Amino acid sequence: MKQDGKYRILIRSLIMMTIFLFMTGCALKGDSGEQDPSRNPHNVPLQVQVDQLRMDVANLHRINQNLARENANMRQQLNNNTVNIDYLRNMVAPATAQLDAQQARNEALQEQISELQDEVELLGGKIEKAARAPRKDESQATLQPRLVTPPGQTPQQPAGRSELDFEDYTADPTPLYDQAMNFYRVGEFQQALIAFDQIHSNFPTSSVADNALYWIGEIYYAQADYSTAYDYFDRVIRQYPEGSKVPDAYLKKGFSLQRQGKYAEALDVLRHTAETYPDHSVLPLAEDMIQNIEGS
Known part of the structure; x- marks a missing residue:
């Protein structure tokens, strides 16, 4: 409905412009006397002018349809991209959670390894100390x-x-x-x-x-x-x-x-x-x- 209203406004504008040009041509003729017959609006039948306007309107209608199709295609691509992004987010989220959990386990394991290394070093020092200690028998x-x-x-x-x-x-x-x-x-x-x-x-x-x-x-x-x-x-x-x-x-x-x-x-x-x-x-x-x- 909105597009039909736009077409009516466009047709009216073209008709008004044609009438304006026609009246302007008449005024120029009254001022300057005879003019070039090819530039006189009376030499172009009104039906031809209307047909030309209809052709212009039809061309505008085709252009508008092409633009509408391109807009629909762009919207479809945008929707597809949105779906792909959501899918990727759903795929990445569990992987990120697993990575975080694995990193936490690695940190805990590294801490245990460090503690064990400290214990081994301490025990090694104790063994060395015991080996050097004086003995009763x-x-x-x-x-x-x-x-x-x-x-x-x-x-x-x-x-x-x-x-x-x-x-x-x-x-x-x-x-x-x-x-x-x-x-x-x-x-x-x-x-x-x-x-x-x-x-x-x-x-x-x-x-x-x-x-x-x-x-x-x-x-x-x-x-x-x-x-x-x-x-x-x-x-x-x-x-x-x-x-x-x-x-x-x-x-x-x-x-x-x-x-x-x-x-x-x-x-x-x-x-x-x-x-x-x-x-x-x-x-x-x-x-x-x-x-x-x-x-x-």
Whole structure:
């Protein structure tokens, strides 16, 4: 309807312009006398002028239709581009979320690696300090593999136990456990071993008994006695299957086997660790060792 109104206005304007030109021509003729017949509006029939105006209007109508089609095409392209942009946004959003989550996991893993590196450096310093420390006798200097208690047998008392004095913790082994951990942190492995053994022997059902057994394995592991360390880690799993140290014991069992060159057995244990404890801090360590073994 709006376009028809525009056409009517255009036709009226053209007609008015024609009449104006016609009247102007008459005025010029009255002023100047005879003029060029070819320039006299009376020489062009009115019907011809109307037909010309109709042709002009038709041309304008065709031009308008072409413009309308071009405008429709442009709108369709714009709509298509909008749909494509929305699709790309929907595709990018999940990828961005996954990237952010992966970056957060990488940062957490890097933090764990840094903490482990600090612990390794600290432990290395303690071992070096213990190696340089003055020794009372050969029995206190080094942990002997003969202290290992085979599964199913009565635990043997570590050598030199009678020479160390510990307080009597008959009711609560927690203070003795704290004392043993202090010995371990400063590199006094012989004293730590004796204290941990007392806890496990005298308080086998306490809340720290599985931890004590685990740390005995760690002491042997630090001394490169991987076979003995493996036995203690295995005892943690068998004697305390619901204990908090079971994931760590599985991990260190795999490490101990790898250190002994038993790569196939190590892979079995480490894969079991990764599959069983996917949300535990042992997962990245197990995966790294698996990659190292498979790549060697």
